[in-house]
Amino acid sequence: MDVALTARSWLGQYYVEIIAIGAALVAVLLSRSFRRGYKLPPGPPKWPVVGHLLSLSKTEPAHLSFTKFAEQYGPIILLQLGGFRMAIVSSAELEKEILETHDHLFASRSSNIFSDVVLYGEDMIFAPLGDRFRKLRKICVVELLNAKRLSQFEDSRKDEVLKAVTRTLEDGRGGTPVRFDLKLSEMSFNIMTRMMFTKVYYGQKMYKSDKEGQESNDFHRLMATVTSVSTFGIGDCFPFLRRFDFDGYEKQMRGLRFQFDSFLDNVIAEHRGQSADTRKERMDFVDVLLQLQSDKNNEAHGVSDEVVKALLIDMLIGGTDTATNTILWAIAMFMRHPDVLKKLQDELEAVVGMGRVVEEADLESLPYFKAFCYECLRMHPGAPVTVPHTAVKDTQLGGYDIPQDTRVIVNIYAINRDPKLWPQPLEFNPDRFINSPLDHKGKHFQFRPFGTGRRMCPGMNLAMILFQLTLAQLLQTCNFSLPNGMKPEDVNLEEKFSATTQMAHPLEVIVTPRVDISHVLKA
Numbered sequence: 001m002d003v004a005l006t007a008r009s010w011l012g013q014y015y016v017e018i019i020a021i022g023a024a025l026v027a028v029l030l031s032r033s034f035r036r037g038y039k040l041p042p043g044p045p046k047w048p049v050v051g052h053l054l055s056l057s058k059t060e061p062a063h064l065s066f067t068k069f070a071e072q073y074g075p076i077i078l079l080q081l082g083g084f085r086m087a088i089v090s091s092a093e094l095e096k097e098i099l100e101t102h103d104h105l106f107a108s109r110s111s112n113i114f115s116d117v118v119l120y121g122e123d124m125i126f127a128p129l130g131d132r133f134r135k136l137r138k139i140c141v142v143e144l145l146n147a148k149r150l151s152q153f154e155d156s157r158k159d160e161v162l163k164a165v166t167r168t169l170e171d172g173r174g175g176t177p178v179r180f181d182l183k184l185s186e187m188s189f190n191i192m193t194r195m196m197f198t199k200v201y202y203g204q205k206m207y208k209s210d211k212e213g214q215e216s217n218d219f220h221r222l223m224a225t226v227t228s229v230s231t232f233g234i235g236d237c238f239p240f241l242r243r244f245d246f247d248g249y250e251k252q253m254r255g256l257r258f259q260f261d262s263f264l265d266n267v268i269a270e271h272r273g274q275s276a277d278t279r280k281e282r283m284d285f286v287d288v289l290l291q292l293q294s295d296k297n298n299e300a301h302g303v304s305d306e307v308v309k310a311l312l313i314d315m316l317i318g319g320t321d322t323a324t325n326t327i328l329w330a331i332a333m334f335m336r337h338p339d340v341l342k343k344l345q346d347e348l349e350a351v352v353g354m355g356r357v358v359e360e361a362d363l364e365s366l367p368y369f370k371a372f373c374y375e376c377l378r379m380h381p382g383a384p385v386t387v388p389h390t391a392v393k394d395t396q397l398g399g400y401d402i403p404q405d406t407r408v409i410v411n412i413y414a415i416n417r418d419p420k421l422w423p424q425p426l427e428f429n430p431d432r433f434i435n436s437p438l439d440h441k442g443k444h445f446q447f448r449p450f451g452t453g454r455r456m457c458p459g460m461n462l463a464m465i466l467f468q469l470t471l472a473q474l475l476q477t478c479n480f481s482l483p484n485g486m487k488p489e490d491v492n493l494e495e496k497f498s499a500t501t502q503m504a505h506p507l508e509v510i511v512t513p514r515v516d517i518s519h520v521l522k523a
């Protein structure tokens, strides 16, 4: 969730009254800081009351603004966003302090209106450090996203990826340029919902019953709402104004919660209505969570349905956009670099051949492909900044004071392009990862696309499988070319205003079959 980004969405609507009341609060907060004699990190000039809210561009993605601030003010800056402070760190040394050396001081989170209302104040992403977080994180890592559970769904992932590839080729028949964004996003949702509830909601030609059709429509509507709403309201910047709900944000969040409630309550009721044998055999995420809920020997025994729903929503919002965008950028990268595309396809042909479809087990045997995926994650990380961490007590960072409750984010995007760490950082060059000790697992401070420490992405293994399997299957089965005499250098890499790294201009590509898909499917 990108706090700074979403905060801007209401800037056009704030009111004189808010400014007046806000001024009083901010004055109190600031005077307290000064009284305590904090040596705070530098930052751009700020306005009274709103602080730096106006310094952030309305069109530029926040990580790009943060990167520019870092160039001007140094690797740690402090922004005042209404009533709260946010420190942004753009160097690998300081990132190491936050995520590794002093992880215990920076690994908390702050709640907000979205988490309080939509996530029932019960989810994991926004849980502060403490027993609740430890318990939820354990459920997530040990029960839902462990290697055994992931392998249980290998066939369904393969099936969804193949369906997406086949649909892409169908749409591209006759040389029609194909857009990947919608198809890949639907594929990611289907993969997630098959793991979560054993359901697919996209790409079905016919539904077995009206009820299924209705459920799909509800899911589509729900996801459309989730992806369009701001994750921040006035009450988040000025908590004492929350009760007035001037911008109607809290009301909007209650509406979203209602939608989630009616959808997930149905899913849970349906699971509860099925026989224990069916559930035991299937063990999707809902089955696992319901089993833990009733297992007297498990510490998750008795967790409420709200917790179950909040964790399911965490998986949905954490896991779909990030993975889809990473795949889309990778497609743009090989379209911009035909020499790289050829090497990738040659490697696949040599290692896997064309007689069967590439599988998850093959991914480890493709060193150039792996280097390519890392270079994509370096230049276009699916999550350009971490979720905001919160300092649990007054502490120090880079020679500055960080008061308790300051939100702290790491600008992964800036670190991944830091010339001190990466020679020619703006050059796309997968070779830099060949024979390199760097990997995606968070052990190396200069390259941590999934973070590290207590708040590291729990979906990392799933994300890497999804990202690599989809790309590998596309590369193995399709030929790609650019439409209308477009040259590789014309592929537009501009980013859209968004919390994740999204392409401003969705890429259109001509796709033809490289191998006969039906033959590969049978193999």
Ligand code: HEM
Pocket (backbone or CB within 6 Å): 124, 125, 126, 137, 314, 315, 318, 319, 320, 322, 323, 326, 381, 382, 383, 385, 386, 387, 388, 389, 449, 450, 451, 452, 454, 455, 456, 457, 458, 459, 460, 462, 463, 464, 467
């Ligand atoms: C390419 C895809 C992905 C990338 C680049 C990515 C990256 C990240 C990053 C950088 C964080 C923040 C770490 C921090 O705050 O220090 C994060 C958190 C998180 N991610 Fe991912 N992620 C991806 C996919 C997924 C998937 C597939 C799932 C779930 C199935 C997932 C679930 C989560 C959750 C629940 C958190 C919050 C963890 C916590 O607060 O303890 N992510 N991810």
